[in-house]
Each structure stands twice: as C-alpha cells, then as structure tokens.
Amino acid sequence: xxxxxxxxxxxxxxxxxxxxxxxxxxxxxxxxxxxxxxxxxxxxxxxxxxxxxxxxxxxxxxxxxxxxxxxxxxxxxxxxxxxxxxxxxxxxxxxxxxxxxxxxxxxxxxxxxxxxxxxxxxxxxxxxxxxxxxxxxxxxxxxxxxxxxxxxxxxxxxxxxxxxxxxxxxxxxxxxxxxxxxxxxxxxxxxxxxxxxxxxxxxxxxxxxxxxxxxxxxxxxxxxxxxxxxxxxxxxxxxxxxxxxxxxxxxxxxxxxxxxxxxxxxxxxxxxxxxxxxxxxxxxxxxxxxxxxxxxxxxxxxxxxxxxxxxxxxxxxxxxxxxxxxxxxxxxxxxxxxxxxxxxxxxxxxxxxxxxxxxxxxxxxxxxxxxxxxxxxxxxxxxxxxxxxxxxxxxxxxxxxxxxxxxxxxxxxxxxxxxxxxxxxxxxxxxxxxxxxxxxxxxxxxxxxxx
Amino acid sequence: xxxxxxxxxxxxxxxxxxxxxxxxxxxxxxxxxxxxxxxxxxxxxxxxxxxxxxxxxxxxxxxxxxxxxxxxxxxxxxxxxxxxxxxxxxxxxxxxxxxxxxxxxxxxxxxxxxxxxxxxxxxxxxxxxxxxxxxxxxxxxxxxxxxxxxxxxxxxxxxxxxxxxxxxxxxxxxxxxxxxxxxxxxxxxxxxxxxxxxxxxxxxxxxxxxxxxxxxxxxxxxxxxxxxxxxxxxxxxxxxxxxxxxxxxxxxxxxxxxxxxxxxxxxxxxxxxxxxxxxxxxxxxxxxxxxxxxxxxxxxxxxxxxxxxxxxxxxxxxxxxxxxxxxxxxx
Numbered sequence: 001x002x003x004x005x006x007x008x009x010x011x012x013x014x015x016x017x018x019x020x021x022x023x024x025x026x027x028x029x030x031x032x033x034x035x036x037x038x039x040x041x042x043x044x045x046x047x048x049x050x051x052x053x054x055x056x057x058x059x060x061x062x063x064x065x066x067x068x069x070x071x072x073x074x075x076x077x078x079x080x081x082x083x084x085x086x087x088x089x090x091x092x093x094x095x096x097x098x099x100x101x102x103x104x105x106x107x108x109x110x111x112x113x114x115x116x117x118x119x120x121x122x123x124x125x126x127x128x129x130x131x132x133x134x135x136x137x138x139x140x141x142x143x144x145x146x147x148x149x150x151x152x153x154x155x156x157x158x159x160x161x162x163x164x165x166x167x168x169x170x171x172x173x174x175x176x177x178x179x180x181x182x183x184x185x186x187x188x189x190x191x192x193x194x195x196x197x198x199x200x201x202x203x204x205x206x207x208x209x210x211x212x213x214x215x216x217x218x219x220x221x222x223x224x225x226x227x228x229x230x231x232x233x234x235x236x237x238x239x240x241x242x243x244x245x246x247x248x249x250x251x252x253x254x255x256x257x258x259x260x261x262x263x264x265x266x267x268x269x270x271x272x273x274x275x276x277x278x279x280x281x282x283x284x285x286x287x288x289x290x291x292x293x294x295x296x297x298x299x300x301x302x303x304x305x306x307x308x309x310x311x312x313x314x315x316x317x318x319x320x321x322x323x324x325x326x327x328x329x330x331x332x333x334x335x336x337x338x339x340x341x342x343x344x345x346x347x348x349x350x351x352x353x354x355x356x357x358x359x360x361x362x363x364x365x366x367x368x369x370x371x372x373x374x375x376x377x378x379x380x381x382x383x384x385x386x387x388x389x390x391x392x393x394x395x396x397x398x399x400x401x402x403x404x405x406x407x408x409x410x411x412x413x414x415x416x417x418x419x420x421x422x423x424x425x426x427x428x429x430x431x432x433x434x435x436x437x438x439x440x441x442x443x444x445x446x447x448x449x450x451x
Numbered sequence: 452x453x454x455x456x457x458x459x460x461x462x463x464x465x466x467x468x469x470x471x472x473x474x475x476x477x478x479x480x481x482x483x484x485x486x487x488x489x490x491x492x493x494x495x496x497x498x499x500x501x502x503x504x505x506x507x508x509x510x511x512x513x514x515x516x517x518x519x520x521x522x523x524x525x526x527x528x529x530x531x532x533x534x535x536x537x538x539x540x541x542x543x544x545x546x547x548x549x550x551x552x553x554x555x556x557x558x559x560x561x562x563x564x565x566x567x568x569x570x571x572x573x574x575x576x577x578x579x580x581x582x583x584x585x586x587x588x589x590x591x592x593x594x595x596x597x598x599x600x601x602x603x604x605x606x607x608x609x610x611x612x613x614x615x616x617x618x619x620x621x622x623x624x625x626x627x628x629x630x631x632x633x634x635x636x637x638x639x640x641x642x643x644x645x646x647x648x649x650x651x652x653x654x655x656x657x658x659x660x661x662x663x664x665x666x667x668x669x670x671x672x673x674x675x676x677x678x679x680x681x682x683x684x685x686x687x688x689x690x691x692x693x694x695x696x697x698x699x700x701x702x703x704x705x706x707x708x709x710x711x712x713x714x715x716x717x718x719x720x721x722x723x724x725x726x727x728x729x730x731x732x733x734x735x736x737x738x739x740x741x742x743x744x745x746x747x748x749x750x751x752x753x754x755x756x757x758x759x760x761x762x763x764x765x766x767x768x769x770x771x772x773x774x775x776x777x778x779x780x781x782x
Binding site: 128 | 462
C-alpha cells in the first residue's frame with residue numbers, strides 16, 4: 001500500500017470520526033445540562049439549609065438564575081465548539097489506534113510510509129498497520145468519553161445531600177477545623193450580644209450536667225448533638241466562654257498541639273529510619289502527652305527537638321551518597337567496615353573485630369573449596385592445576401644435592417677467609433660437613449618420595 | 452530486488468521462527484524449573500536482547516537453578532564464578548603465569564579466567580568486594596578483557612547472569628551504580644504459587660536427576676539476537692521512552708515524588724535496554740515494530756536498578772517500582 005492509499009483510508013476515518021464527535025457532543029450537552037441543573041438544585045437546597053451557617057449572605061432567586069444561565073451557556077458553547085472542531089490527520093490516526101487497540105500499529109505504519117523505510121520488518125509493520133486500519137474502520141467509532149448515566153449521578157447527588165444533611169457532617173467539621181470554629185465563634189459572638197439569656201441557659205445546662213468546666217472533647221460532643229444553627233452557635237460560644245475562664249483557651253491548646261504534631265512528624269520520620277535522635281526508640285508522642293509537655297516544659301523542648309532534627313539531618317547527608325546504609329528494621333546504625341579491634345566487652349561480636357564473645361570464623365573462603373595453584377613444572381607450560389597441599393611436595397634429591405654443593409662452594413671461595421684458620425681445624429670441619437652432606441644425600445635416596 | 456510479497460513472507464518466517472525457538476526454550480526450562488512463568492520469560496527476553504541479567508531474591512527460590520537450567524538448555528559454554536570476599540579480579544579475568552619452556556627459557560603465558568565464556572553465572576555477586584566486582588565492568592559492557600597490554604575478546608553471544616540476596620547486609624558489598632547499570636534488567640525472584648510447591652516436591656525429592664536437554668546452540672542464540680536487533684522502532688516509541696527515562700531524573704522530572712525521593716535517575720543505557728526489551732516483546736507478539744505498550748511492559752525490569760533512591764524514600768518505604776508505576780501512570 002502506498003502513502004496515498006493509506007491517507008485515503010485515514011481520510012475516511014477522519015470523516016467518520018467527525019460525525020461521531022458531533023453526535024457525542026450533542027449527547028454530552030444533554031447529559032451535562034441535566035447534571036448541572038441537578039447540581040444547582042442541590043446548591044439552592046444547601047443555601048437554604050446549613051450552608052447559611054458559613055455564609056453571611058444569601059443568594060437571591062435572580063442571582064441563582066443568572067448563575068444557572070451563565071453555566072449552561074458556557075457548557076453549551078464549549079461542547080458545540082468541540083463537536084464542530086475539525087479532526088486533523090494525526091488525531092484521526094491516534095483515535096484509530098485507540099479503537100483498534102493494537103499497539104500503535106496504524107501510527108507506526110503511517111510513519112514508516114512517510115519515511116519510506118524499505119527494510120523487511122518496516123514493510124511488515126506497514127502491512128500490519130494497514131490491516132489494523134481496515135479493522136478499525138469496520139468498527140463502530142464510539143466517543144472517547146463515555147457519557148455518565150444521568151439517573152445514577154442524580155441518585156448519587158441526592159443521596160450525598162441527604163447523608164450530609166442528616167448526619168450533620170458540616171456541623172462537626174466546623175467544630176474540628178480551626179478557621180471554621182473562628183467563623184462560628186464570631187457568629188456566636190454576634191448572637192451572644194443579641195440573646196444573652198439563651199446562652200446562659202445552655203452553658204449552665206452543660207456545666208450542671210458534667211459538674212466541671214467544659215473540656216475540649218466535651219465541647220465536641222456537645223456540638224455534635226446540637227443540630228440547629230442557633231443552638232450550635234450558642235453552645236460553642238458558651239464553651240469558649242467557660243474555657244477562657246479556666247486560663248487556657250481551646251484555640252491555644254489546639255494551636256500548640258498542631259505545631260507539636262508538625263514538629264514531631266518531621267522528627268519521627270528520621271527516627272523510624274534508625275538514627276539516634278532525641279528520644280529515639282520511644283513511641284510517638286500522643287496528643288495528650290504533647291499537650292502536657294507543651295504546658296509543663298514549655299519552649300525548651302522544642303529547642304531540643306530542633307537540635308536533634310538538625311543533627312539527624314547532618315547524619316543523613318553523610319549517608320546519602322555512601323554505600324553504607326543504616327539498618328532500618330532494628331534501628332541500628334550501619335556496621336563499620338574497618339577490620340581493627342573495636343567494640344566493647346558487653347556487646348556481642350559482629351564478625352568485624354572487637355572484643356565480643358562470639359565471632360565469625362577468620363579463615364578465608366577459599367580454604368573450603370581449595371585454591372588453584374599453578375605448580376611449576378619444567379618444560380611443561382601451565383602444567384597441573386592442583387590443590388594447595390601439592391605445592392608443598394618435597395624437593396627432588398638431585399636438585400637438593402646440587403643446591404647444597406653450590407652453596408658450600410660459594411661459602412668456601414668467597415665468604416670465608418681461610419688464611420687465619422688453623423689448617424687442622426679447617427680439615428676437620430671440612431670432613432664433618434662432607435660427611436653430613438653425604439649422609440643427607442643418602443637419606444634422600446632412601447626416602448619413598450624419591451620414587 | 453525482492454518483491455513486497457517476498458519481503459513480507461521473509462519477515463513472517465523470521466518472526467515465526469523466533470517465537471517457535473523462544474517457546475521451545477521456555478518449555479524446556481520449565482520442565483526443570485517450576486512456575487515463575489513471568490520470570491523465565493523476562494530472563495529469556497534479556498538473553499535475546501543481548502544484555503545481562505541480575506536475579507534478586509531471598510535464598511532458596513532457585514536463582515542459581517534457573518541460571519544453570521538456562522545454560523544447559525542453550526548448550527553454550529558455561530562458567531560459574533562463585534563470589535566470595537577473598538575472590539580477586541585475576542580469578543575472574545585470568546592472569547599471566549611464568550612457565551619454563553622446553554629449551555629452558557622462561558615465558559609469560561596467559562591463563563584464561565572463567566569470564567572468557569559464552570554463559571557466565573556470577574553467583575552471590577554482592578559477596579565479592581567492589582575491587583573484584585569491578586573486574587566484570589569491561590567484560591560486561593565491551594565484551595572484552597584487558598590484562599596488561601593484551602586485550603581478549605569474549606566469545607559471542609556473551610551472557611552474564613548474576614544472583615544476589617537482598618536480605619543480608621553483613622559480609623556483603625552493595626553493587627556500585629556503574630556495575631548495576633551494566634545489567635540490562637533486574638529480575639525479582641518471588642515465592643512460587645501453591646501448586647508449584649507440589650511440583651517442586653515431586654521433581655526434587657524423588658531421587659531423580661533433573662536436567663534440561665539442549666534446545667538451542669550458541670549460533671542459534673546469536674541469530675535470534677540479530678533478528679531482535681532488526682525490529683523497527685517508530686518515533687512514537689522513541690519519544691515515549693525518552694520522556695519516560697527523563698522523568699526518572701530528578702533534575703529533569705516535574706514530578707514531586709521523583710524530585711523528593713530519587714537521587715540518581717536512569718541513564719541513556721536505560722533507553723537502550725528498554726528499546727531492546729521492547730523489541731523482543733514485539734517479536735513475541737508477532738509484530739515487527741516496537742509499541743508504547745511493549746516499552747511500558749519492560750519499564751519496571753529495566754529501570755528499577757538504575758534509579759537510586761534517597762534516604763527519604765527509605766524512610767517512607769518507597770521503592771523504585773513505586774516510582775516507576777507513578778511515572779507510567781502519569782505519562
């Protein structure tokens with residue numbers, strides 16, 4: 001197939017794809033419009049309900065309509081433009097590849113045809129690409145994004161709305177989250193001025209029930225039970241008021257515990273890796289312990305932790321680019337590679353020196369399988385790969401004799417000054433060594449290794 | 452000049468022949484080495500891609516057994532280097548020995564090391580010292596060994612399989628990055644499936660000798676490697692693999708996870724490795740060109756040992772495979 005024929009096929013696919021896109025765009029307009037309408041309905045419901053807690057303004061009916069219209073128009077415009085957009089050749093090929101789901105064969109074939117590659121594998125790839133193209137053209141070109149089932153989405157939206165309304169999730173979230181609490185408390189302050197009597201009754205009720213000041217946790221549970229907006233605002237305001245009278249506000253505690261959490265998270269990261277830091281090996285501090293620490297000890301603790309973290313960071317840098325790695329499992333540092341005597345008496349040996357009781361064998365690994373040695377055999381190059389004990393074979397007798405003779409001759413002629421020695425003593429010594437030499441030669445001849 | 456039909460027929464024959472030989476070899480290995488289908492296939496892909504493989508797994512999973520079986524099935528010259536802490540570079544490459552000639556003169560003769568062979572099993576590679584490990588660098592990359600002034604070419608095909616145990620730290624030396632980069636792929640040997648245990652018991656505890664029959668020769672392997680090299684790589688695949696490898700490099704990547712946890716990204720060798728593995732995978736699928744899917748399939752084994760993780764990754768228990776998956780999902 002030539003490039004022209006291939007392109008004609010692609011053009012066909014382009015036209016088909018264009019039609020499919022338009023259909024898909026229309027379908028999507030219908031689906032997305034219905035989705036948006038349901039979304040805006042939900043927003044309106046929320047606006048009337050608990051959302052008004054957070055927002056200090058209400059959307060008017062006209063404003064809602066205008067927003068709805070703007071959203072609809074923009075969506076329709078986007079989708080229509082997408083539907084009428086012209087499909088270019090590369091997009092069509094990519095789309096065909098997606099439809100055929102056969103390893104980019106079509107785009108590969110197009111590329112090889114364009115580059116005019118003539119290797120047998122390139123031609124084979126082109127033929128496979130054409131096959132895939134024809135196969136893709138036969139298939140129904142479905143749009144890339146499958147439309148969502150509107151009934152499922154609508155049901156999910158309504159369910160989510162119901163759940164959030166009934167569980168009072170937003171109310172709880174408001175009590176847990178700092179900025180929300182502040183907004184709620186500010187709202188409560190406003191209402192506090194307006195309705196002082198009601199607040200007093202709520203706060204009195206809660207304190208009367210518990211018999212003590214309202215703690216932060218009790219504050220939460222109390223808030224969870226109150227569903228109506230005014231009651232919630234009153235309760236939180238009362239809680240704030242009672243905690244303020246105790247000397248430490250809930251905001252202060254929360255703020256301190258959050259900063260501690262952030263610091264302890266950064267140091268814990270290092271500690272879990274096995275490095276010694278401040279308090280390494282301890283369990284991570286709980287929220288209550290952090291609170292008590294922060295209250296009792298104060299800022300001195302932060303300084304220690306900061307120093308420990310800085311120290312750990314330095315240690316990390318030294319390990320970062322070396323082959324030594326710390327043991328992550330048992331939180332120990334990496335063993336040293338030095339072979340000298342190091343360590344302490346009470347610590348067990350690790351096979352790397354030191355005074356420990358248990359040690360690994362000091363022998364070399366090659367002792368077990370045996371070591372290959374080249375035995376020097378005259379006139380035979382590379383003769384004999386044998387075990388190490390063979391290297392200790394006894395000397396040949398003739399060689400031994402020759403060596404002894406040579407050495408005595410050397411000593412007689414060069415090293416010993418003979419003129420100062422008594423001739424009789426000289427004769428006796430010579431006789432003794434000659435007898436000794438003869439004896440050793442005789443013994444070597446008689447020994448079985450000489451065979 | 453052959454016609455188009457003849458070309459297509461020839462290509463078809465070559466691809467069919469490759470698949471046939473590959474399947475036969477795999478079947479022969481699986482007669483002795485039970486299960487681990489994916490591992491066996493990946494190891495064969497590395498062999499035909501012309502690279503070297505690093506097998507990593509806890510003791511007793513059959514790493515050495517797999518290598519020996521592959522050597523038996525391919526009938527190539529096989530040498531084994533058992534790495535110990537006192538192994539010397541000359542024990543691997545060979546050395547010169549002074550010998551006495553017949554006329555009484557002396558001469559230096561080169562005694563070949565085990566590295567000069569077709570198939571070399573480097574068992575427990577991380578027990579050898581870095582000095583000894585470095586003796587393999589030239590042999591693995593350039594296919595030659597230089598001793599003194601003499602350079603000896605290794606026979607073709609040349610295939611290194613190294614094994615290592617990831618759980619032991621004492622008495623071992625982690626492979627340096629330069630050494631790791633020379634392995635085309637790092638294959639993780641995992642525990643067998645339940646049914647595989649039964650088969651293993653049947654095969655190994657009944658007293659019979661299990662040995663693979665030779666299916667291929669060194670020449671056939673070489674021929675198959677040439678077929679792999681002839682597979683075409685389109686621009687689309689090249690673009691993808693370049694983007695993928697660059698995404699692993701912290702200085703080039705725009706992914707936060709890479710910049711935070713990776714200290715050293717994959718090298719250009721990784722690109723070569725992935726393309727070669729992709730070519731084998733394409734042939735096995737009956738195609739003559741590499742696709743993006745082939746490259747995705749070979750990314751994990753080709754990249755995992757080339758990505759050096761920082762300490763923060765170790766602390767967060769993030770490994771190279773997770774980083775690769777993130778990148779693959781992103782690209």
